[in-house]
Amino acid sequence: MKTVPLGSTETRAPNIIAGMMRIADKTPEQVRALYSAAREAGVDFFDHADLYGFNHPGGYHHCERVFAEALGLSSAEREQITLQTKTGIVDRDWHYDSSYEHIVASAEESLRALRTEYIDVLLLHRPDALVEPEEVARAFDELESAGKVRAFGVSNHTPRQIDLLQSAVRQPLLVNQVQLSLTHSTIVAQGLASNMAGQEDSLTRDGGGILDYCRLHGITVQAWSPFQRGAQGGVFFGSEDHPELNAELDRLATHYGVTPTAIATSWITRHPANMQVVLGTTNPQRIAEAVAGSDLPLTRGEWYGLLQAAGHHVP
Numbered sequence: 168m169k170t171v172p173l174g175s176t177e178t179r180a181p182n183i184i185a186g187m188m189r190i191a192d193k194t195p196e197q198v199r200a201l202y203s204a205a206r207e208a209g210v211d212f213f214d215h216a217d218l219y220g221f222n223h224p225g226g227y228h229h230c231e232r233v234f235a236e237a238l239g240l241s242s243a244e245r246e247q248i249t250l251q252t253k254t255g256i257v258d259r260d261w262h263y264d265s266s267y268e269h270i271v272a273s274a275e276e277s278l279r280a281l282r283t284e285y286i287d288v289l290l291l292h293r294p295d296a297l298v299e300p301e302e303v304a305r306a307f308d309e310l311e312s313a314g315k316v317r318a319f320g321v322s323n324h325t326p327r328q329i330d331l332l333q334s335a336v337r338q339p340l341l342v343n344q345v346q347l348s349l350t351h352s353t354i355v356a357q358g359l360a361s362n363m364a365g366q367e368d369s370l371t372r373d374g375g376g377i378l379d380y381c382r383l384h385g386i387t388v389q390a391w392s393p394f395q396r397g398a399q400g401g402v403f404f405g406s407e408d409h410p411e412l413n414a415e416l417d418r419l420a421t422h423y424g425v426t427p428t429a430i431a432t433s434w435i436t437r438h439p440a441n442m443q444v445v446l447g448t449t450n451p452q453r454i455a456e457a458v459a460g461s462d463l464p465l466t467r468g469e470w471y472g473l474l475q476a477a478g479h480h481v482p
Contacts (some may be wrong), residue, residue, distance in 0.1 A: 168181050168182075168183065168209030168210070168458060168461050168462070169181070169182045169436065169462035170182065171387065171441035171442070171443060172228070172385075172387065172441060173233070173240075173288075173318070173341055173342075173387055174254075174318070174320070174339060174340075174341025174342060174386055174387050175341065175385030176318070176339075176341065177338050180212050180249060180387075180443065181209055181211060181212055181443070181461070182211050182436050182438075182441070182442065182443050182444060182461055182462075183208075183210050183211070183212075183432070183443065183444050183446065183454075183457055183458050183461055184212045184214050184251075184389065184443050184444065184445045185201070185202075185205040185210050185212065185213050185214065185447065185454065186213075186214045186445045186446055186447045187213055187214060187215050187219060187230050187231075187234055187389070188214075188216070188230065188447055189381070189447055189448075190217045190219075190220075190221070190233050190234060190449060190450050191200045191220035191223040191225070191229055191230050191233060192223065192410075192436050193233065193449060194237075194471050195235070195236065196237075197449070198233060198234060198237035198238065199237055199238060200236075200237055200451050201449055201451055202237075203451075203460065204452075204454050204455060205451075205454050206248075207297075207453065208454055208458040209458060209461075210454065211247060211248045211249060211459065212248070212249040212251065212443070213234070213248060213249065213250055213251065214251050214252075214253075214344075214389075215230060215231050215234065215250065215251065215253070215277070216230075216252055216253035216254070216256075216282070216292055216443050217231070217252065217253065217256075217273045217276065217277055218253070218256045218258070218278050218292065219278055220233065220257070221258050222258075222331055227258075228276050228277060228279075228280040229249065231252065231277055231280035231281045231337040232280045232281075234281065235280060235281045235282040235283070236282075238371065239282075240282070240283075240420045245283055248385060249288065250284055250286055250287050250288075251286070251287060251288040251289075251290065251331045251342075252274075252277045252281070252288075252289060252290070253289070253290040253291070253292040253322055253344075254255070254269065254270055254277070254289065254290075254291065254292060255269070255270070255273075255291045255292040255293055255295060256275060256292045257269075257312055259302075261458070263292075263293050263294070263295040264295065265291055265295035265297075265298040265302070265303055266299070266302050267302040267303070267305045267306045268334045270289075270291075270302075270303065270306035270307075270310075271306050271309060271310065273314070274286060274289055274306075274310050274315060274316060275410070275455070277289075278315060279448070284314070284315075285314055285315055285316065285317055285318045286315065287317050287318060288316075288317070288318045288319070288341065288342060289310070289316045289318075289319050289320075290318060290319070290320045290321055290322045290323070290342060290344060290464060291303070291320075291321045291322065291332075292323070293322065293323050294321075294323060294324050294325070294374070295327045298331070298332070300331055300332050300334055300335035300336065300342065301335045303332055303335065303336055304335040304336045304337060307319050307336055307338055308335070308337065311338060312320035313462065317424030318338070318341050318342075319336070319338050319339075319340060319341065319346075320340050320341045320342030320344070320386070320387075321340055321342070321343050322342075322343065322344035322345070322389075322391075323343075323344070323345055323346070323478060324343055325374040326373075326374045326375075326376065326377060326380040327374050327375075329343065329384075329386070340386060341385075341386065341387060342387050342388075343377070343381055343386050343387075343388055344388075344389040344390075344391055344445065345377065345388060345389070345390065345391070346390070346391050346392050346395075347388075347391070347392075347393065347435060347442070348392055348393050348395050348396075348403070348431070348435075349391035349403065349412060349434055349473060349474070349477040350395070350396050350397060350403045350409060350412065350438055350477050350478070351392065351396075351397055351446050352396060352474065352477065352479065353368070353372060354378055354482075355375050355438070355474070356368045356369075356371070356377075356474060356479040357370065357371065358374060358376065358379070359474075359479070359480075359481055359482070360435055360479075360480055360481075360482055363482050366480050366482075367477055367480070368480055369474075369479070372379055376439075376468040378440050381440065382439075382440050387441065387442070388440055388442045388443070389442065389444075389445050390435050390442050390443065390444050390445060391445045391447070392445075393431065393432065393444045393446070393457075394428070394431055394436055396409070403431075404416070404427055404428070404431075407480075409476075409477065411476045412426035412444075412473070412477045412478075413471060414432060414476070415428070415473055415476040416430050416473070416476075419465075419469060419473075423454070423463060425459045425460065425463065426456045426459070428453060428456040428457050428459075428466075429456055429457065429458075429459035429460035429463060430458045430460060430463070430473075431460070432444050432456075432458075432459075432460030432461065432463075433460035433462075433463035433465050433468065434465065434470060434473050434474075436460060436461055436462065436463075437463075437464075437465045437470055444457065455459065479481060
């Protein structure tokens with residue numbers, strides 16, 4: 168299992184993360200099996216959000232409670248893992264809330280739901296157009312000084328949105344969790360077609376250069392939905408929409424003696440940004456398959472070949 172720096176700190180973390188978004192209806196036995204498979208594979212980093220499970224009768228923080236109740240972690244075992252959670256999305260009149268009151272209240276409820284005395288990493292889940300950076304800073308300071316949260320970051324934020332927060336927030340923002348997969352790879356591909364008129368990937372989106380920005384500022388990029396076809400619609404494995412990509416994934420999987428899941432994972436982990444891959448699977452076997460791609464040494468030709476097979480233009 169390859170480890171990467173967590174932001175600008177000296178802490179190192181696995182480059183594979185177990186995401187807990189889909190455990191809302193899982194039994195305690197299934198959650199324990201998923202957790203055990205992750206730990207056995209070397210994954211000790213678990214990603215949550217207050218929103219996960221909100222449409223279940225358990226409501227907000229439901230997946231956090233399912234996780235904690237199923238595992239009943241001792242204090243010693245709690246120290247062995249990293250718990251990350253997110254806040255800021257409100258389902259009532261669907262909106263975003265990065266106010267001081269919401270951040271603090273949500274973090275404290277996450278602590279209760281997870282049955283822990285501290286959260287290792289707290290992320291702002293989505294950019295809030297009404298954000299007041301000073302309120303975020305006040306919330307972060309209070310949570311940190313009370314020992315309730317040890318580190319902070321964001322999710323789905325652009326470079327300028329991060330700059331705006333850092334104009335007031337004292338703590339370094341260590342993480343930016345963004346959607347990235349072979350077929351949802353604009354943040355990787357848009358710079359490659361620079362100066363190529365008429366090419367889709369020559370357009371600048373989201374302020375441009377989010378990967379370059381994060382590398383320059385010591386921010387760890389976490390890739391969510393690493394196997395998803397696009398914004399919606401399931402995984403690309405076996406999809407009729409991506410025959411060339413699946414043929415190349417199968418070819419490389421045979422060459423390296425792994426599964427296509429490992430190859431798709433390695434395409435992300437091969438990038439020098441030292442990204443973490445956030446798995447959303449509840450299948451223990453899929454975790455082991457992804458971990459096999461944690462440090463798989465794709466050549467440059469293989470890496471670019473996958474990008475082209477996914478439909479991107481490499482001039």
